[in-house]
Amino acid sequence: MAITDAPKIVTARLGYTDSHTLERYLATGGYEGLRKALTMTPEAVAHEVDTASLLGRGGAGFPAGRKWSMLRKTAITYLVVNGDESEPATFKDHLLIERDPHQILEGVLISAYALQVTQAFIYLRGEFALGLERLQEAVNDAYAHGAVGADIFGSGFSLDVVVHPGAGAYICGEETALLESLEGKRGFPRIKPPFFPAVYGLYNEPTVVNNVETMANIPWIITNGGAAFAALGAGRSAGTRLFALAGHVRNPGTYELEMVKTTFRDLIYAPVLGGGITGGNTLKAFIPGGVSAPWFGPDKVDLPLGQDEVGEAGSMLGSGSVVVMDSSTCMVRAAWRITKFFARESCGQCTPCREGAGWLERIMYRIENGDGREEDLDLLMDLCDNISPGVAWPPQQTTICVLGPSIPSSIASGIRMFRDEFLVHVKDGGCPFD
Amino acid sequence: MSERHLSADLLAQAKSVVALYPEPRSALIPLCHLAQEQDGWLRPEAMSEIAELVGVTPAEVRGTATFYDMLHTEPVGTYVIAVCTNIACLLGGAQELLEHASSSLGVRAGGTTPDGVFTLEESECLADCDRTPCVQVNHRYVGAQTPQSFDQLLDDLRTGSLSDTVPPHGTLVRVRRTVGLTAEKEAVAAERAAMAEAQATRASAAKPPSGTAS
Numbered sequence: 001m002a003i004t005d006a007p008k009i010v011t012a013r014l015g016y017t018d019s020h021t022l023e024r025y026l027a028t029g030g031y032e033g034l035r036k037a038l039t040m041t042p043e044a045v046a047h048e049v050d051t052a053s054l055l056g057r058g059g060a061g062f063p064a065g066r067k068w069s070m071l072r073k074t075a076i077t078y079l080v081v082n083g084d085e086s087e088p089a090t091f092k093d094h095l096l097i098e099r100d101p102h103q104i105l106e107g108v109l110i111s112a113y114a115l116q117v118t119q120a121f122i123y124l125r126g127e128f129a130l131g132l133e134r135l136q137e138a139v140n141d142a143y144a145h146g147a148v149g150a151d152i153f154g155s156g157f158s159l160d161v162v163v164h165p166g167a168g169a170y171i172c173g174e175e176t177a178l179l180e181s182l183e184g185k186r187g188f189p190r191i192k193p194p195f196f197p198a199v200y201g202l203y204n205e206p207t208v209v210n211n212v213e214t215m216a217n218i219p220w221i222i223t224n225g226g227a228a229f230a231a232l233g234a235g236r237s238a239g240t241r242l243f244a245l246a247g248h249v250r251n252p253g254t255y256e257l258e259m260v261k262t263t264f265r266d267l268i269y270a271p272v273l274g275g276g277i278t279g280g281n282t283l284k285a286f287i288p289g290g291v292s293a294p295w296f297g298p299d300k301v302d303l304p305l306g307q308d309e310v311g312e313a314g315s316m317l318g319s320g321s322v323v324v325m326d327s328s329t330c331m332v333r334a335a336w337r338i339t340k341f342f343a344r345e346s347c348g349q350c351t352p353c354r355e356g357a358g359w360l361e362r363i364m365y366r367i368e369n370g371d372g373r374e375e376d377l378d379l380l381m382d383l384c385d386n387i388s389p390g391v392a393w394p395p396q397q398t399t400i401c402v403l404g405p406s407i408p409s410s411i412a413s414g415i416r417m418f419r420d421e422f423l424v425h426v427k428d429g430g431c432p433f434d
Numbered sequence: 435m436s437e438r439h440l441s442a443d444l445l446a447q448a449k450s451v452v453a454l455y456p457e458p459r460s461a462l463i464p465l466c467h468l469a470q471e472q473d474g475w476l477r478p479e480a481m482s483e484i485a486e487l488v489g490v491t492p493a494e495v496r497g498t499a500t501f502y503d504m505l506h507t508e509p510v511g512t513y514v515i516a517v518c519t520n521i522a523c524l525l526g527g528a529q530e531l532l533e534h535a536s537s538s539l540g541v542r543a544g545g546t547t548p549d550g551v552f553t554l555e556e557s558e559c560l561a562d563c564d565r566t567p568c569v570q571v572n573h574r575y576v577g578a579q580t581p582q583s584f585d586q587l588l589d590d591l592r593t594g595s596l597s598d599t600v601p602p603h604g605t606l607v608r609v610r611r612t613v614g615l616t617a618e619k620e621a622v623a624a625e626r627a628a629m630a631e632a633q634a635t636r637a638s639a640a641k642p643p644s645g646t647a648s
Contacts, residue, residue, distance in 0.1 A: 075628050088559035089522040118617040119456070126467070126504045127516075127560055129573040129606055136609040149616035158617040162454045165606060167463050168503030170558060184462030184488060186501035203457055244563065246522035252564035291521055321563075323521055337524050341558055347501075 003270055006232050006258035009240050010216040013100050020134050022141040025102040031147050033219030037110045038155040045114035049218065051226030053238040058082055058173075058211030059290060059319040061307050067198070067208060068115060077205035079112050080182065080197075083124040083131075083212040084166050084173040087290040088341060090321035092242035092254050093212040097124060097131035100216070101138035105161065107215030109148065110222055112159045115208060119160050122212075123178055126166040136163050170345035174401045175209040177347065188347050189401035213242055213320075233259035237306040237317075243267055247286070247324035250275030260306035264288065264296075267305065268324055281326035285417060289318025291338045292406030294393055295413035314393045330433035331421050335414035336364035342407045353404035356387040360411060367422060370430035377415055377422055384408035439479035444472055448487055453614060458488040462498055466505050470604035475506040504573070504606075511546045513591050514603045515539075516557035517579075518568040523559075526566025526578070532556055534581040538588060551592065553603075571596075572603045 013019040013028055025031070037045045050065030081104070085093040096104060104122070112120050124132050139161055142148040150158045164182060166172050172181045176190035179202050194200055201207025217239065221229045230238045237259035245267055246252045255273050257266075264286065268274040277283055283298045294315040296303070303313055310317045325334060343357035360383055366372050381391065388395040388405040391412045395405035415422060424432050440448060448468055452461040465487060469480035481495040488495075499505040517535055519528040535554055536542055543556035562568045565578040569587075576587060576596075590596045601608065 085561050086559060088520040089563045090559070091561040091563045094561040118622050119615075125561070126463075126502070126606065127570065127573050130575070132607045133609040136607060136611060140609070140612045143613045143616070149613065150618065158621060160454075160615045160617045163611070164460075165464055165467055166502075167466065167499075167505050169501060181463065182460055183457065184459035184490075184498060186498055246563035246566070247525045252522075252566075254564070287521075323525070325525065329525065334521060334524065337519065338521055341520055344558065 003266060003272060004258040004261045006240050006261070008256050009220045009229075010096060010100070010103065010213060010242065011254075011256045013103070014095070019099050020101055020138070022102060022138070022145060025100075026145075029223070030102055030219075031106055031145075033222040034106050034109050034113075034147060035153060037113055037222050038153060038157060042114045042116050045110060045222065048226040049111075049114065049221055052217075052221045052229035053226075053236065054214065054217055054221065054229065055237065055307060056211055057213035057217070057241065057320065059087060059292075061317065064210060064214050067210070068111075074206055076115050076117055076198075076208060077119075078202045078207040079108065079115060079117050079120040080175075080179065080202060080207055080209045081108055081120065081122040081212060081215055082173065082175060082178055082209055083122055083128070083135075084178055085128075085212070085319075086125055086170040086173050087292065087319040087321060088338070089246045089287070089323045090244050090290055090319040091246070092244045092320055094128060094131065095242075095254050096212055096216050097128060098134050101131075101135040102142065103216045103219060104135070104212055105138050105142055105148070107218035108161060109152065109159060110218045111208070111210065111215065113157055117208075118158055119162070121162050121164050121182060121202070123164045123166060123172070123182055125172070126168050132163065132165055139163055169347075170341075171347045171401070171403060174403065177401065178209065179207065186347070188349055189403075191400050233261065233306070235260060235306060236308055241305070241317075242320055243305065244319075244321040245274050245324070246321065248278045248281065248326035248329070249324045250278055257305060260304045260309065262305050263302050264305065264322065265301045267322060268301065274324070277324065277326050279326070279328075281328055283324065284327045284329055285325050285331070285413075287321070287323040287325075287410075289316045290321045291323070291341065292316075292402070292409055293318045294409045295417060297417055311394075316393075328433070330368070330431055331414045331418040332364065332368045332425050333431065333433070335410040336361070336368050338410040339364050339407065342403065346403060347401075350399035350404060352387045352398045353407065356383055356404070357407050359383055360407065364411065367425050368431055370425070370428075372422075372426040374423065374426050376426070377419070380411055381415060384412055439477070439483050440469065441472060444468055447610070448484075450611070450614065452487055454611075459490055460488075462488050462490070462495060463502070463505075466495070466499050467604075467606045470506070471606065472604070474512070474602065474604045475509050481507075509546070509550070510603055511553035512551050512602050513571050513600065514553045514555060514573075516555045516560065516570045516573075517543075518557045518560045518566075518570075520557075520559040522563035523567040528567035531567045531569075531579060531581060531584065535584055538581075538585055552588070571600050573606060574600045576600075 054064045055061045172187040177187040181187040197207045339361045343361040348354045465484045482492045485492040546553040
């Protein structure tokens, strides 16, 4: 199995045990991208990122360059970085925050320069205690080094960076909920339009919200050029990307891989990557991009790790998390647990999501625990249809944010791919895997 | 408020945090963390003082705080143990671990031991899914746990041998910010003025945005 020899862009420094320190960062080319950017015009920096065709690494996959250019027409006030990594089984940003915080910070500085903002906020999920400490330490050290603050490296450009802790709420990963939370409120997503962050963002002023991994790519892009980044990968999926592999594989972990040129089979089975399924079992199904994504069966394992390729096959690369489930997995239990998560994390603003997730969870629970009825399968699909009409992919939306339409993914996948397994639960009055 | 609840040191911290934001209310959640650092949980007196510091009512502080899992408006143990049971951990045996944890501690998920040392929580994904089942104590990762290692972990916490890595509940970030804002006030003010002008232009050019979900 061929794993490409693409350079490591965001994980290059992780071999060092002191990768999070300013000393190590400076010794490995750190802040050179920022120094270079400061000699360019802000427009030229933005153009370089546009050339790179860097897709946002948060989950929605929106081109970062376009997010910036949308704002170039009007002045933009704030840069907000989304480090509220909470999509179940996604643990890539966590790695970057703890192990290479300066790289994220340098990306923030370069981006802020391109956007000409003077204040940036990095919102980290509250549960990242060590990450919050590491990033705050990096910010303190970078101020002392002259890389953050007034008159950065004598360029005349000034930027303040504030590290902001969240407090435990999945929904705050949704960018408008994140902004509400950053304003000191409950994390209620805002309705779009009109509240697109680029127009009415933080404190109702134009704001760019970018993911942590997106930021981490920026220094390399400026140092090596957008064209070098765009030369990696294929089609719309340029560059490398972090894939967080979890579940029934020998070597779960975070892997930086060239997009499109690598497949799910490589990721799951290559000895230097996932190393294959644990315990000599076989692959039953996998989730290709976070629990909001519809599941794939073994027939999709040769799909390339590309945004469009996975999208056309009926799911999404999403947050870059791949969950492998082997033949010993109860699919009812898996879908139930994911549904329970959504029921717990729904912010409660919209009826289809708030009520729907709760009902779905209770029905799934009774099936898994032997109290299900055959007609429950239709009932589940009907409820899913009420949350997201058609239960198709990409999903229709009846709610303010995309948490709602993400709820049916696991249940619909489970019923469509493993209907018999659901029926066995009903007929036998219990879980056959217990 | 006649009597201060937050210590002088924390109050000074709180004021420096408020100063980092264009609008004081943004400091609400960071201040709740600071109050928990002092008390272990979010006492009503602390919420009142936070309200005063950020310019909202105590009810607004409570209303915000109750939305978030990490902000506790009731007392919790010195060590809050979060066992993740979400999908990756489920596949790694998390339900069995949670049951074991529950019987070892003698409390169900959500409960606190009578001596006030441990609170057990069933948690959603903690983003450390290559080490399952994932457990955090006071939001510090303690690595994948088996039932055996979990009991050892409890012993280590009781004897204080982990106190360097796991501070008491409430202490979230032990690294303080060392500098305030440094960007020139005039530059920021000029930028704000330009923004206000741009917004005014947009408002007069386009129809006003409806702020309500209709």
